[in-house]
Amino acid sequence: MSAWDRTTSREQVLTRIRKLAEIGKISDTGVSRLAMTPLDRQAVELARQWMKEAGMSVRLDAAGNLIGRLESPVAPDAPVLMLGSHLDTQPYAGRFDGIIGVLGAIEAVHAFVSEGLVPQRPIEVVAFSDEEGCRFNKGIFGSRAMVGRLEEGELERVDGDGITRSEALSIFGGDSARLDEAKYAKGSIAAYLELHIEQGPVLESLDAACGLVTGISGPLWLTVELHGFAGHAGSVPMSMRRDALAGAARIIAGLQDLVRAEAGTPAVGTAGTLQLFPGSRNIIPERVQFTIDLRDMDMERRNRLEAKLRELIDEVAADNGLTYSIREDTNSPPRYCDPELMDVIRLEANGMGLQLPELMSGPFHDALALSYACPYAMIFVRSKDGISHNPQEYSSADDIAEGVELLYRTMRSLALSIQGERSGGKWESTTA
Ligand SMILES: [Zn+2]
Known part of the structure; x- marks a missing residue:
């Protein structure tokens, strides 16, 4: 049913992971690319180019989020199907945290367009700004700006060099005076999907390439x-x-x-x-x-x-x-993933013959912020030895390829579905 080209997509994602790892490279496998630095900006520019190549129009919003958009000719104003993650890293990091979610989503849209498919709603791919929070001591900045959950005094926070978040943001290409413009109106995001490495040992212990997240604790x-x-x-x-x-x-x-x-x-x-x-x-x-x-x-x-x-x-x-x-x-209370979106992912994993154990996420992700604006779901990819926030962080090419394909299939299914009265709010496939 799916025209997913495993070999080509896998090579594309792997090549791009390697290219991004060159930006802020500190060792063979190590990366240091702090949020809203010139290096981070360089990564965003590369991603912008890749989003364009995949057929999306691209903008950088006032909060520094890079947003690629694939329009829907049939429903241009419908709530968007959003996919994303982040490109910034910890000061002593690996190549995969956040990265596979952004690159996987770009590749998913690329494949969708290559198949000549028409989305029943616009699709957006977002590289959220400052997820890690290590520079200004408070993370998931871009995603919280998008859902209107920034807190008092956040723009005045300073980094180790005395640069305020506000200054860093304007150097990066955002604008703290226009942060309101980055906010999405209530109901304008239909669903959010995020692919991410597990950063823990559970999937490895279960001998599974991917897992379905039940929620963020x-x-x-x-x-x-x-x-x-x-x-x-x-x-x-x-x-x-x-x-x-x-x-x-x-x-x-x-x-x-x-x-x-x-x-x-x-x-x-x-x-x-x-x-x-x-x-x-x-x-x-x-x-x-x-x-x-x-x-x-x-x-x-x-x-x-x-x-x-x-x-x-x-x-x-x-x-x-x-x-x-x-x-x-x-x-903070735990935020649970949406049961219907989880069903869609389970069904697609089944179609791939992929075992998909369920696990919760101890770390938080951009999905945590998005959970306050729309239903969300997450797919985890196995981490070797559960290591993350460390240059030794590793997920195999095979595992990443499975995760990206599952993200693609889920996105495809949701992008071809309508959600409305007919199905009582459920995601209902328009294809047989
Ligand atoms: Zn992350």
């Missing part, structure tokens, strides 16, 4: 501070100590036990930073601050874990003669 970020009393490490008897670090150790170990008890679920808990005062080998630690990152797909379970953790902190503090404070820094 919501992080709860807490900062815990414990206060005890400093004293001489040689003279204060154990029974009289108020040791803040000893308390923190019990809480952190307890967090592991709490989350491990939910084995078989996507629940994860991490204490990622720890600072202690005064930090001398012969002084009992007086003050400790540490952060907790708790994630799950099930909000009820996550809330239960949080309640148990707070109980534990209270117990340990009482037991060690400590006082404490807990600050909540972030509290």
